[in-house]
Amino acid sequence: LDEPTNDLDVETLRSLEEALLDFAGCALVVSHDRFFLDRVATHILACEGDSKWFFFTGNYQEYEENKKERLGQTSIKRIKYAPLVT
Numbered sequence: 001l002d003e004p005t006n007d008l009d010v011e012t013l014r015s016l017e018e019a020l021l022d023f024a025g026c027a028l029v030v031s032h033d034r035f036f037l038d039r040v041a042t043h044i045l046a047c048e049g050d051s052k053w054f055f056f057t058g059n060y061q062e063y064e065e066n067k068k069e070r071l072g073q074t075s076i077k078r079i080k081y082a083p084l085v086t
Contacts, residue, residue, distance in 0.1 A: 005033045034060050 005013055013036070020027055020040045031037055037044075037060035044056040044063040048071075056063045 001027060001029045001031075003031055003033075004029065005031060005036045 004016060008016065017036065017039050020029075029037070029040065039059075041059045042057070044054075044058065044060060046054050046056065046063065046067075048054050048067070054067075056066055058066070
């Protein structure tokens with residue numbers, strides 16, 4: 001699923017979350033929605049830069065805590081975008 005929560009109302013989002021939680025198989029989800037990932041993810045495959053991938057068992061919040069422990073507080077960097085030129 002690629003950004004599955006972008007255009008969903010709250011009721012539909014909850015239905016999707018419940019369906020994924022009840023699903024016995026595997027689903028690959030690409031999302032920037034941290035709250036959604038915390039609720040449905042059981043494993044994280046993260047690109048940590050410099051072509052390095054890290055596999056983690058747990059939800060997104062647990063992954064970020066682990067990343068801080070492994071790489072230090074400065075490892076959590078939010079993307080800064082260049083200002084739009086008008």
